[in-house]
Amino acid sequence: MKMKNSGYVVIMILLISFFRESFSVSYTNFDAFFKNITGGKNINLRPVLDHKSKVNIYMFFHLINIQEFNEVEGKLSLTGYFNISWVDQTISWNSTDNEIEEVTLEEHIIWKPSFIIGNSYDGVKFIHKDHTVMRVQSNGVVKWTPGDNYEVVCNADVSRYPFDTQLCKLQILPWGYTSEEIVVVPIYDYIVQLWFNPQKTWEFIESSIAKNEGLQLLEFSMKLKRNPMFFVLNLILPICVMIILNIFVFLLPPESGERVGYAVTVLLAIAVFLTISSDNLPATSSPRISSISLLLFTDVVISAVIVLMVILSLRYYHREDTYLVSSFMRGFVNVSRILRCQVCSCRRKKEKYNETGNEEEIKWTDVGKEIDIICGIFITVVICIVNALYIIDVTVGLPGLD
Numbered sequence: 001m002k003m004k005n006s007g008y009v010v011i012m013i014l015l016i017s018f019f020r021e022s023f024s025v026s027y028t029n030f031d032a033f034f035k036n037i038t039g040g041k042n043i044n045l046r047p048v049l050d051h052k053s054k055v056n057i058y059m060f061f062h063l064i065n066i067q068e069f070n071e072v073e074g075k076l077s078l079t080g081y082f083n084i085s086w087v088d089q090t091i092s093w094n095s096t097d098n099e100i101e102e103v104t105l106e107e108h109i110i111w112k113p114s115f116i117i118g119n120s121y122d123g124v125k126f127i128h129k130d131h132t133v134m135r136v137q138s139n140g141v142v143k144w145t146p147g148d149n150y151e152v153v154c155n156a157d158v159s160r161y162p163f164d165t166q167l168c169k170l171q172i173l174p175w176g177y178t179s180e181e182i183v184v185v186p187i188y189d190y191i192v193q194l195w196f197n198p199q200k201t202w203e204f205i206e207s208s209i210a211k212n213e214g215l216q217l218l219e220f221s222m223k224l225k226r227n228p229m230f231f232v233l234n235l236i237l238p239i240c241v242m243i244i245l246n247i248f249v250f251l252l253p254p255e256s257g258e259r260v261g262y263a264v265t266v267l268l269a270i271a272v273f274l275t276i277s278s279d280n281l282p283a284t285s286s287p288r289i290s291s292i293s294l295l296l297f298t299d300v301v302i303s304a305v306i307v308l309m310v311i312l313s314l315r316y317y318h319r320e321d322t323y324l325v326s327s328f329m330r331g332f333v334n335v336s337r338i339l340r341c342q343v344c345s346c347r348r349k350k351e352k353y354n355e356t357g358n359e360e361e362i363k364w365t366d367v368g369k370e371i372d373i374i375c376g377i378f379i380t381v382v383i384c385i386v387n388a389l390y391i392i393d394v395t396v397g398l399p400g401l402d
């Protein structure tokens with residue numbers, strides 16, 4: 001019985017001492033501790049014991065996703081969060097005493113720095129929303145991770161659209177403190193992409209961070225490259241097909257009576273693509289006009305010239321032979337024939353000339369055919385040059401255009 005009792009007592013003592021241990025971090029104790037470390041704080045005062053010293057604020061930026069880059073409006077919309085930490089010299093406790101390593105505090109309890117977006121698209125925006133929380137360690141280190149969806153100004157340079165690369169910036173600067181009071185220190189010299197979700201249209205290439213000492217402004221720069229395949233398939237290739245189709249108008253027989261209709265239809269189709277592409281581009285010519293706009297404009301001009309050439313050649317083709325072919329036109333046909341025979345071996349025609357003699361009579365239909373051939377060759381060469389210039393410009397850049 002005695003043994004049983006003493007065993008009971010030992011168990012009771014053990015239990016009580018166990019509860020004492022756990023009572024040291026019970027709700028009431030924690031509450032008292034919490035009031036002790038947070039009570040009587042003026043959250044407007046920087047947490048330094050010597051008012052002359054500066055607060056070092058360490059920060060970096062986690063990019064989570066790039067929601068949208070609207071190049072027409074010059075707006076980049078991205079989601080991410082900042083990892084900001086500093087030392088609050090007014091808070092510290094001995095964690096071996098009470099086994100509390102960290103506490104979570106709502107804002108409005110201790111001091112925190114405020115930052116605004118320097119290049120916000122719409123008004124002055126803070127980087128944090130209300131009711132963010134912070135973790136405070138026993139040595140006074142405060143960790144704060146405010147995050148949001150940020151909309152920043154990013155003026156697109158679409159001169160090489162759709163093969164363009166954009167440089168967008170997110171600028172952060174402290175609100176209400178000078179460089180005498182706080183010092184912003186970027187931890188990394190790049191944007192952290194641990195949780196980044198890649199975007200389909202824009203590929204994230206690289207990032208960098210620059211700092212303005214006077215303003216304590218941090219500038220997070222990111223380089224985005226457009227994925228051009230969609231635009232190549234939906235814009236560039238159809239335009240190329242249209243303009244190549246356009247050349248074939250010179251192969252249509254003049255008797256068919258369809259030539260002008262065909263040429264005008266292709267001209268209108270190219271004009272439709274001009275409208276589509278201008279919807280996707282900002283209405284600006286700075287830093288320079290987009291080369292796709294130049295290409296489309298040139299294609300419209302070429303198409304218009306083709307319509308004029310077709311009308312001209314039809315006019316000559318259908319001219320009555322009661323009018324004599326002028327000596328200028330006869331000379332033109334002869335020179336053109338000789339040039340063509342030198343370039344390619346057209347033996348059949350040479351034989352024909354030999355049979356009938358050089359003084360073969362030239363009719364207006366011959367003039368029309370010759371104009372067709374010359375115009376066709378000329379337009380083909382011009383189109384090849386224009387497209388080659390476009391390709392050179394979007395790949396390596398034309399010095400004259402920049």
Ligand SMILES: *[C@@H]1O[C@H](CO)[C@@H](O)[C@H](O)[C@H]1NC(C)=O
Nearest residue numbers: 029032033034036037093098
């Ligand atoms: C409150 O703080 C004082 C001094 O900082 C300390 O002596 C005391 O033990 C603290 N009380 C609690 C409950 O932590």
Ligand SMILES: *[C@@H]1O[C@H](CO)[C@@H](O)[C@H](O)[C@H]1NC(C)=O
Nearest residue numbers: 058062083084085143145187
């Ligand atoms: C913030 O950075 C610190 C190190 O500087 C790290 O320990 C902590 O986990 C980070 N917090 C988040 C939410 O990324």
Ligand SMILES: *[C@@H]1O[C@H](CO)[C@@H](O)[C@H](O)[C@H]1NC(C)=O
Nearest residue numbers: 092093094095096097098099
């Ligand atoms: C914390 O408390 C333990 C004992 O409770 C003591 O040994 C240690 O020196 C204290 N640490 C500090 C930094 O005061």
